[in-house]
Amino acid sequence: MxxxxxxxxxxxxxxxxxxxxxxxxxxxxxxxxxxxxxxxxxxxxxxxxxxxxxxxxxxxxxxxxxxxxxxxxxxxxxxxxxxxxxxxxxxxxxxxxxxxxxxxxxxxxxxxxxxxxxxxxxxxxxxxxxxxxxxxxxxxxxxxxxxxxxxxxxxxxxxxxxxxxxxxxxxxxxxxxxxxxxxxxxxxxxxxxxxxxxxxxxxxxxxxxxxxxxxxxxxxxxxLGDTGVVLVEVLGDPDADGTDAQTRMGQALAARGVTCRPRGGLIEVDPPDVRPEGAAAARDALRDLVRDTAADLGVGLVRVQPQTGRLEDVFRDGGAR
Structure with a gap:
């Protein structure tokens, strides 16, 4: 009881x-x-x-x-x-x-x-x-x-x-x-x-x-568990065309097959679409890809962190679980 x-x-x-x-x-x-x-x-x-x-x-x-x-x-x-x-x-x-x-x-x-x-x-x-x-x-x-x-x-x-x-x-x-x-x-x-x-x-x-x-x-x-989504923050000067570091990073990740979108001053990166048993390795590979992309662009990688869930998400997705 x-x-x-x-x-x-x-x-x-x-x-x-x-x-x-x-x-x-x-x-x-x-x-x-x-x-x-x-x-x-x-x-x-x-x-x-x-x-x-x-x-x-x-x-x-x-x-x-x-x-x-x-x-x-x-x-x-x-x-x-x-x-x-x-x-x-x-x-x-x-x-x-x-x-x-x-x-x-x-x-x-x-x-x-x-x-x-x-x-x-x-x-x-x-x-x-x-x-x-x-x-x-x-x-x-x-x-x-x-x-x-x-x-x-x-x-x-x-x-x-x-x-x-x-x-x-x-x-x-x-x-x-x-x-x-x-x-x-x-x-x-x-x-x-x-x-x-x-x-x-x-x-x-x-x-x-x-x-x-x-x-x-x-x-x-x-x-509040890990949603699989990764938040990326980069720092750097705009390029010659005036494109800021965040936009360049997002474009570069998209060109490498990563699904991502801006979220305020961050880049929200979707988790890889893999079977559960391969999820951990896929997340590690994604982080490596983010690191290498930042290095290739010459921008500073401030953080790569998992996005945890929020109660607001329950109302957004209708409580489906």
Whole structure:
């Protein structure tokens, strides 16, 4: 039994033909799992269904071995949830709010106060915990929301767009916190984002949704593996006709039968079309060809490096794998 699982989960609103979730079957295990998709892909709908707050139209799901249809209260007791939108009472201090949320989750008053102090310190609000949250910055509000999701020592944490509205530095800090929760504290995390690069950095597993449908569910390393494409960068003066070094290098490689194209200041070279057992030797031969071509042209070879995959590629190729 994994942390959570869905089977043919579908959610339709009214009589419309468009489904917010469409026949979704996915399993989520330990570590940090990124739930990625554009706005409207069904991420928030899925979380609300998993929390037992929204009934599915059809299909099944279990969270920590609890049925979402009949055990919603039990799920919410053991799951920490950080909503996307601002939901903090502006006239409350963070310490009082987090203590209250701990008590709502079943902690005695003394234990709730002790836990609240601990988690507020963990999320970086130790000095500001006695301030009214109405005066908090966006980053501080996000940290307070994270603290209330952790106060009752949950067995699973669901974070809906935790970096929403944050500047780059605050975003990095939040992502580091999320990774610590999943790895240092050993609490499984399901985190949503429409910013693909964020989830590449912190997730062990990625689930990709598009218009309510599952595109891919796989270890992050599988998304980011070597694509076989090679990126080449050269440096040199233009020739007498004014043609720059990159263009000359690309033309020379094409003349030698290499499929390539410009990509910004680089040359993107396609892998040789060979059988899998010969791929390694073919890649070595391609690198030798690139080196020799640069030497023949008299240009400096700055780098020859493999291009790894990106989550963006999943949307570009429709998730085919």
């Amino acid at each position: 994994g942390v959570l699982e869905t089977r043919s989960l579908t959610k339709r609103y009214g009589t419309g033909a468009v489904a917010a979730l469409d026949d979704l079957t996915v399993d989520v295990g330990t570590g940090v799992t990124g739930l990625v998709g554009a706005n409207g892909a069904g991420k928030s709908t899925l979380i609300k269904i998993l929390l037992g707050l929204l009934p599915p139209t059809s299909g099944e799901a279990r969270v920590l071995d609890h049925d979402i249809r009949t055990e919603g209260e039990a799920i919410r007791t053991v799951v920490g949830y950080m909503p996307e939108h601002d939901c903090l009472p502006p006239d409350m201090r963070a310490i009082d709010f987090v203590v209250h949320m701990g008590q709502v989750s079943g902690l005695p008053a003394a234990a709730a106060r002790e836990r609240a102090a601990d988690v507020l310190r963990h999320v970086g609000l130790a000095e500001e915990r006695y301030r009214l949250m109405g005066g908090y910055s966006t980053g501080m509000k996000q940290r307070a929301k994270l603290a209330q999701a952790l106060v009752h020592d949950p067995r699973l944490v669901m974070l809906d767009e935790p970096t929403n509205g944050l500047d780059p530095a605050a975003r990095d800090d939040m992502l580091a916190l999320v990774r610590r929760i999943g790895h240092d504290f050993g609490i499984p995390v399901l985190v949503t984002s429409h910013l693909l690069g964020e989830l590449e950095r912190i997730s062990d597993h990625v689930v990709v949704l598009d218009s309510g449908r599952l595109l891919r569910s796989e270890a992050t390393s599988a998304f």
